[in-house]
Amino acid sequence: MRKKSWRGRLMLLLLAMSLVFVAGCQSVGGVNFNQVLKNALKVQSGESKQTLELKLELNEEMLEEMPEDELAFIRMLSHVKLELSEVKVQDAENMSMEGRVSFGDDTGMSFRIQLSPEKLVADLEGAKQPFVVDLAAMQLMDEEWLYEDEEMYEDEEEIESIDVEALTPVMMEMIDIVGNYAIDNLPNPSNLKVTPVYQQVNGVGTSLMHVQMDMNGPELWEWVKGYVEALYSDREGLEAMMKGVVELLNDNAELWPLYNEMLQPEKGVLDAPTVDEEVADAADGIMEMLESLQEEMQLTEEDDSFELMVSDALNMQLDMYVDGKLNIRKSGFQLSYELNDEQMEEEMLPFKSITLVSAMEQWNVNGSVAADKPVVTEDTVNVEELDAMHGYEAIKMFEEDSFLYDLLKNKLHMTRQTYTAYNDDYYNPPIIVPGYITIVPLRDVADTFGAEIAYDPETRSIELYDEATDTTIVMAIGSDQVTINGDAAQWPFPVTSIDSTAYVPARVLVETLGATIEWETLYEDFKMLTIQRDL
Template identity: 30%
Template sequence: MRRVIARTKWFLPFVALLLVLAGCQSVGGFDVNKALIGDVDVKSSESSMTFSMNAEPSEGISAEDKEMVDLINSFSLSISNAKLQENGNVSANGSIGYKQLNIPFSLFMDKQTLVFTVEGAKQPFYFPVQGYDEVFAEVGLDLTKAEDLSKLLTKFVVKNLPNPSAISVTPVSEAVYGQQVNMTKLHTEVTGDELPALLKGFLKSISKDTEGFTELVGGLYDYLYPVIKAMDEEGSGDLQDFGFGEIPLEDKEAVVTVLHDAAKLAVDALLLVYDNQLDSLYKSTPELKKVLSKDTKLAVDIFVDSGLHVRKQNVDLKVALPGTEDMPLKSFSLKASSQIWNIGGAVTADPISTEGALDVSSDYLTPAETLNNFDPNSNVYRILKDDLGITKRTIVIEPDDEYYYPIVDNNTTYIPLRYLAEDLDATVEWDTVNRAIVVTDGVYGDKLVFKIGSPEALINGEKVKLAEPVFVDEYGDAYVSLRLLAEALHATVYVDEDGWITITRK
């Protein structure tokens, strides 16, 4: 699990790179394949990254859509220092940009836990990951083999994907974490109108690359065979029921041959109808012509040192959009840049203590508890409550609701106290000494006290007269006035002419 997360630090630039590289394995004498595969073996390093988005609205965009566009454009992510320790521990410090705010955060992950904290939080949050490796192992997945499969896939794609029209290699001297480094800069560009031809060329190439295709299928077999074997041992299926006829699944050579031939047949069949299918797609989805036009452009720069390690990457993607009513955007852009240093060095990730931290994997962690873990004056508190509305609630109760079982008497609706209180994120406790039900509002902290048979309740210490004393039904549920309870928990109540009740808390 940790290895998977650690390797994703380069995921966006890496995928973008695979989209535009490489035809042959060498460009201007530069071995692309070795550079990409070499980074998979890095066990320790430090890195930084920035990421931003930009949506360009169409003319006449609605105020609501414009608000969403402004929100998208305000978002950014900056990681000032990510550390990958040799034992797999990972830490990162950075900030999130949101509506002209800059919100610092930190995270740490080891074998047991993912821990993170954000500015304004009273305690960190954590998510237990202990046992995830064991879970994968139980189903036969070996995460160490995932890296081998990644290498095979990289090699296969780089070897067979045709070169785009713009690709170049130049020697440069660039600053990496404040130090000048002599590197090779690989620059590539691809436009949307090139993509169909690149994909077709890729399909043609892999159809002919019997050796590479077979090697990739063999790697996939090595990765998945233990999973299928484990399924069979658990009685989940018969090894002969996976479409190979009389060929035993244990016979790797025979199975790989069958899979390769089937995959090649599918690729060849696709090539036969490729142009016609593309024309049909353009006719049925004319907006696609705008997306796959020269206005869509991906540009990638990678900087590789003499040890064939990627030290810097810049990715700039702009996707042209049709600007329709359903998608009122002219374009959508992503920009990412990263750099890496101290490769293979003595790196120690920065731990974060879990003492007092909130377990976000718990089913009992309510939105109110999450909100109340932040200083009410902090930016995150305001964002969670006002912008994201994590504590907003809307409850609809039918006249004959089979969950709440409302009781109407003298134009007053009574409801099981616990059901409604807990659905509004309040806690309900029984005070044995005073023989009272204590309800505590999870968002605002108000305290309500009810006694069975009492015509009065206490709301924040103030006595409030009840229309009817609290009563208990035949199932042991304590009933109180719905409106009184809801409004005491900062919700509003609306009853329509048919008796449907809507309870709303903002």
């Protein structure tokens, strides 16, 4: 019996590459759309500006009983707009961008980001200092993990020895090979128009071909079905694509370390399958997957909700401006869906319609571009430090009158600390003692609040210091006498050790630390305790 070593992995690789190609069609109006798409995938550098906008038309009746803070948050998210005013892509590893993100009534923040192989630096409006991600350190950690396996270590050395520039022309050739099957099989979308126009691109008048496409839900569905059918019918093209990719990689054996060894063809193995046999087996697998996809699409059409979802209420509009070199210089895209009364009632959704809009224009395509370099200054904060902070500590890094501060503190509740536990928890459950006093594990609550605990085993005394409120509580196991910031107090229940865990009366502890406490009965005798504070 012949071995089937790498055909499955090759099949998945090629199928994934095929799915990269989202749209395409035959030449219309003198524009070769297949080549346009291939060129778009070959863009290595360039400058551009872009916008992405999400709009929700709210269902006011559904929002009437919503809490005020939740309502304000939803209104803010009902209109989100990302504007990139300057994007510079130098190559696959170096880029920079400037822009602004706005919410609701146009409140928002500006930002600047610079990326290199070693660093990512972000300067956010409202932040007192820039933030940096140490990409080199992250890579080093990954390598240390890889080096735990000697064989993987050898593979990593092979990868590092590769000339990355040598990979680019091979990948460009691979795009052409895969495109012969994945792109050329795409049917023409309906309502397609092509007209010559004169447009401004970055302030420069440019002669372009304007491609317009407008499809509703049923038309989109039929187009997708036609594409799947075309792929399924082109067995010859499928095998030619896979064979071309395999031969290309075999002709560039030095690049194989970039692929998982499970994808590499077996060499020197007794009775190993030939390339033609491997390709035929892989094609069989892909054909089975396409056939299964067709069956799933048929079942989808039989679903009761199909006509509601795939209807005229769903609409996609595409505007694309192509230059003489078949590069996309400008584009606009809009996808919208409007819910009917039945859907809004059944789904209980807080919006009536949703619209996604994007626009882009680019210049200096594949030209010489110098991205802004990331600069790390003395006041730059590593995001690892930020991640290790409690919310009340991290919020201090933002200006109190800034949008970002308000968003993090008042909308996203970054400084909110919540401890939850259940009465039947296996580990350190909250306990209700006689007198209906709730006692809780001290360290668990302290850890939630970021408080420090020191224990003296000789005196069995415990000192808790809460930096957020600058509060110090001194107590002892077996005693109800405590001192709070030097003042003596008596608690309604002594500090008690249960299974080597110190328990304290919950209400007096959390009120001292500026928190609230609440029991909620979920069902029968199953209860949840919540201790919470906003700093």
